[in-house]
Amino acid sequence: MNAEREVAPRVAIVTGAARGIGAAVALRLAADGLHVAVLDLNESSCAETVAAIEFLGSRAIAVAVDVANEAAIHDAVKQVAERLGPPTVLVNNAGLLRERTLAKTALEDWDLMLNVNLRGAFLMSRAVAPHQRQAQHGRIVNLSSTGALGAVGLAAYSAAKAGLQGLTKTLAIELGRYGTTVNAVAPGFVASAMTAGVAERVGVSFEEMQQSIVKDVPVGRVGHPEDIAHAVAFFVDRRSSYVSGQVLYVAGGPKG
Numbered sequence: 001m002n003a004e005r006e007v008a009p010r011v012a013i014v015t016g017a018a019r020g021i022g023a024a025v026a027l028r029l030a031a032d033g034l035h036v037a038v039l040d041l042n043e044s045s046c047a048e049t050v051a052a053i054e055f056l057g058s059r060a061i062a063v064a065v066d067v068a069n070e071a072a073i074h075d076a077v078k079q080v081a082e083r084l085g086p087p088t089v090l091v092n093n094a095g096l097l098r099e100r101t102l103a104k105t106a107l108e109d110w111d112l113m114l115n116v117n118l119r120g121a122f123l124m125s126r127a128v129a130p131h132q133r134q135a136q137h138g139r140i141v142n143l144s145s146t147g148a149l150g151a152v153g154l155a156a157y158s159a160a161k162a163g164l165q166g167l168t169k170t171l172a173i174e175l176g177r178y179g180t181t182v183n184a185v186a187p188g189f190v191a192s193a194m195t196a197g198v199a200e201r202v203g204v205s206f207e208e209m210q211q212s213i214v215k216d217v218p219v220g221r222v223g224h225p226e227d228i229a230h231a232v233a234f235f236v237d238r239r240s241s242y243v244s245g246q247v248l249y250v251a252g253g254p255k256g
């Protein structure tokens with residue numbers, strides 16, 4: 001289902017949108033008629049996503065930000081509001097995975113993973129919420145993961161991704177009165193630089209890893225960034241205004 005092409009285009013912020021799932025989400029929202037601020041660690045890495053959005057006829061800007069950094073977020077959101085317009089749609093997609101068993105999880109691994117995956121979504125939501133409240137309309141979509149359900153080597157990652165689900169439900173309750181919905185998409189395995197990195201660290205080819213993963217996926221294939229973008233677009237759609245506080249597992253089967 002395609003969203004209605006926007007009459008008065010909304011402004012969306014997608015974090016971690018230089019590549020992978022974030023880039024696919026940014027492109028999908030642009031195709032649905034939104035203007036998109038492409039946020040990632042550095043501006044030059046966003047160039048490809050911005051060019052692809054402009055090719056689709058929507059406006060886009062690249063903004064460098066570390067989502068764990070409160071001051072940088074304040075500046076980034078201000079910049080988006082000034083250059084594109086007040087952001088009312090926020091997709092908290094920036095994420096990081098360093099798989100480590102409990103014994104091998106250093107405090108700095110824990111802090112980094114919680115800071116990027118969880119604190120980033122809190123800080124971004126807090127910075128964007130005033131614009132949503134002003135507009136009496138808002139959409140926040142958080143990228144959780146099937147990792148939230150637990151798996152070997154995911155202590156910090158699963159804590160962060162499960163934490164995002166709690167944040168999603170509380171923000172849905174707090175922000176509903178201002179016309180803002182808050183939902184989470186929890187992907188299963190998606191082919192991206194993140195999962196390619198896992199294959200490399202584990203010492204198998206990415207192809208081998210995907211063949212092995214597919215054996216446990218009921219629909220018989222791995223996920224692609226566009227699969228996730230489609231689910232995000234559903235929550236962002238203006239017509240989804242009665243859907244809030246939900247976690248949608250997009251994993252080719254009944255995970256979650």
Ligand SMILES: NC(=O)c1ccc[n+]([C@@H]2O[C@H](COP(=O)([O-])OP(=O)(O)OC[C@H]3O[C@@H](n4cnc5c(N)ncnc54)[C@H](O)[C@@H]3O)[C@@H](O)[C@H]2O)c1
Nearest residue numbers: 016020021041066067093094095145187189190192193194
């Ligand atoms: N790929 C999967 O199988 C999968 C599964 C479940 C959930 N997810 C989640 O989906 C999201 C996107 O995953 P992906 O596979 O596209 O990952 P990816 O590694 O390909 O892309 C992540 C992007 O986030 C950016 N980023 C990292 N740290 C950042 C920070 N501190 N500030 C700003 N940007 C930062 C990176 O530069 C990168 O562009 C993540 O939150 C991830 O945890 C992915």
